[in-house]
Amino acid sequence: MGDRQKFTILRSIRRGGPHRVWAVSSIHGEAEALGRLHRELTGRLRYGDRLVYLGNLIGRGPAVAATVDALLRFRGLFMARPDTFACDVVHLRGSQEEMWQKLLQLQFATDPRAVLQWMLDQGVAATLESYGFSPTEGLREAAAGPRQLTRWTSALRQGIQDHPGHWQLLGGLRRAAYSPPPGQDQDAGPAGAPPSNAPWGLLFVNAGLDPNRPLEAQKDSFWWGSSGFSCLAAPYGGYRRVVRGFCPQHPGLELGEFTATVDAGCGFGGPLLAACFTEDGELVEQIEA
Structure with missing residues (x-):
């Protein structure tokens, strides 16, 4: 399996304002919550926005098949926006x-x-x-x-x-997604950390990672590495912020110096969350559904 099959490099775009990425927490088959979030998100999207679903799309909830149907429909609507491409909406693999x-x-x-x-x-x-x-x-x-x-x-x-x-959506899930460093787009080089002395960009994962391993060697750490995520005391691989969509404690929207957790317990009785970040890691909007 090559890097292109494991990771998605989010296209960087400058025209019309800063590059923003919406990150959606674990859905866990809660189709009604996803529908509410999609309706709210539709009115907030800006030109150039990207969209990452942070894994655990299925499992636990009462309407898994309906959830996948909703993801497929919204992907079509999202891609119908001007200058939007298939790589601008990403579905990550979670533990489910x-x-x-x-x-x-x-x-x-x-x-x-x-x-x-x-x-x-x-x-x-x-x-x-x-x-x-x-x-x-x-x-x-x-x-x-x-x-x-x-x-x-x-x-x-x-x-x-x-x-x-x-079958196509569930078979095409990515392990992680990240912003390219300045001057690099999705066609430049293999997946890896941005070559920059200053922390920059965003890395999106499901539940965590092992801080002691490079991105391409994480393997199961992406969905079972929540303990390693909590130990991040410095920028991982040069990324300004690592964003995850599942935490066993479901703390809601929780920001650390170099991390962000987006999980209020959807599928466990809590709401579904989405958070919008700029390329430099700033939180600019959030949705609860």
């Missing part, structure tokens, strides 16, 4: 999407029933049910042997593909 990908390969697990039960406890049950599959049936198939389980995961893939655009 990572578990979902592992679920589709469950037949290769050493103890598939135990793995599935853990996933169900973490919120995957809601995604299964939204696509018309029973968690109880999944547990039964997981105990029936690899051949039977392979049939079940194949049916699950087909169930997703029966929803137009869902």
Whole structure:
């Protein structure tokens, strides 16, 4: 997997004002909250704005399939704006999407029933049910042997593909997105930190990262590295601010010197948040839905 498949470099744009990026917290299948946020966001968008969904699009909530439908519709509306391109709206992979990908390969697990039960406890049950599959049936198939389980995961893939655009969106998620350094656009060089002595730009992740690893070596730290995120006491890789969309404590909109958490517990009884940042890390707007 190349860097282009892992990361998105957000296009920098100067005409019409500073480059701004909207970051949307974990949605967790809460389609109604997402609809409210999209309606509010529509009236606040400016020329040149970018949009990043910070992962955990699915799982836990009651309307996962409807959430993906809403994401697809809004992406079309967002891209219809003047001088807007597909790379200007980014969907990150979160822990829910990572578990979902592992679920589709469950037949290769050493103890598939135990793995599935853990996933169900973490919120995957809601995604299964939204696509018309029973968690109880999944547990039964997981105990029936690899051949039977392979049939079940194949049916699950087909169930997703029966929803137009869902397979493509869930299969095209990025691990992180970042602002390019001054003078560099999305076509220049591999993913990496901006070559600047002063902190600059934004890095967007799902739950965290390991401060001791470079961006291309983070792997699972993006969705399981919340403890490392809280230890950031200096600019990571030269980025002015690292923005995440999930925190186990769901603190709301929380700004550190070099970090930002955007998570008020959507999917856990809290609202859905969006925050807008300039390229230098300044928070300029926020939405709660």
